[in-house]
Amino acid sequence: MTIQNDVPALPDVLRYTAFSADPAGGNPAGVVVDAAGLDDAAQLAIAAEVGYSETAFLTAPPEGLGEPGRAFTVRYFSPLAEVPFCGHATVATAVALAERSGPGAYAFATPVGTVPVEVREIDGVLRATLTSVAPQVEEVAEPEVTEALAALDWPAADLDPALPPRISFAGARHLVLAAATRERLARLDYDFDRLAAFMRKHDLTTVQLVWRESETVFHVRDPFPVGGVVEDPATGAAAAAFGAYARELGLVTAPVTLTLHQGHDLGRPGLLEVGLSADDPRVTVTGTATRIP
Structure with missing residues (x-):
């Protein structure tokens, strides 16, 4: 072939x-x-x-x-x-x-x-556990958030004010945006070309959309138009970046394990475990994998 x-x-x-x-x-x-x-x-x-x-x-x-x-x-x-x-x-x-x-x-x-x-x-x-490179978290200017929301067709009022937008890196750059409700996260119908252009401009690999179910349990989705993919079903690099985000914003206290559910809205459910250590800034991501016949 x-x-x-x-x-x-x-x-x-x-x-x-x-x-x-x-x-x-x-x-x-x-x-x-x-x-x-x-x-x-x-x-x-x-x-x-x-x-x-x-x-x-x-x-x-x-x-x-x-x-x-x-x-x-x-x-x-x-x-x-x-x-x-x-x-x-x-x-x-x-x-x-x-x-x-x-x-x-x-x-x-x-x-x-x-x-x-x-x-x-x-x-x-x-089960494999990867350890990320040293992470970084940075603030996002309001015009950039506005442009991202416009590409997603998300009203600003649908964001969770307790989880402010940030760009987080643990091997790749991801814009983290938090939905106020699970229903908002479930409705994803975005402008592919507009979001891709925004992401290329700001060197983003995905936009990580999150909803917090409990202190350590989150549901996430990751549009990936810069890779030619509408949505990534399970995103380990973004999971590591989100772990750095959660630590930086004080959402949790290390040592702790976060559980991320991803892919359910695509019919491809996956489970990612994100580990934060009390004495190591790097983030671990754990999951299994199986051969596709």
Whole structure:
């Protein structure tokens, strides 16, 4: 099988869904375990051919990163562009590797830095925990919030004043906007091109829309038009960024685990666990993954 742009035959692409033990849930990701010899154009074309929100491409690690088979250089491509970091593809990749090489510690050299991943087998299920790079949270100017809301067709009155807008980073930049009600979060019908233009202007990977069910339980949705995808079903990078946001705003007190439900409104339910430590600013994101037949 060949694909466009004179790319050689499609390499072996593993297909996993992350943050769900059900192949019909979570967020699908492609995993190319051996991407040696594939240039940027080839990786982008393969990601477009696979059609998932991201595909991860693995090559040899930098010298000294880790033992063979446990350390890799990883790049992530959406159907439209390379993204700096992708959480769900990281979890999918780690579980795919653990099925071949066993649970334990892995290290991924990504464009934003080294991301350690620990895979454990619990009750016969492999669960991967990634540790983000150092996070950052910044305020958002009112005109930018107004433009984002206009693209979403959300009235400002529908926001939750207890969770103010911020841009949060834990490997990729995400605008966090909080809905006042679950009903508001469920109604998502936005201007794809307008939101994509806004996100490219401000270097955003997704817009993370959240609703707080309880102190530590949240429901989230992530429009991803800059990747050519209307909505991401489960977004590990945004989950890590949200953990940094929750800590920065004092929504919770570390150590704590946040539970994020995502994908329910798409019919692809997923579960993401976000860990905040009392003595480490980095954020962990935990989930399972399963092979798509």
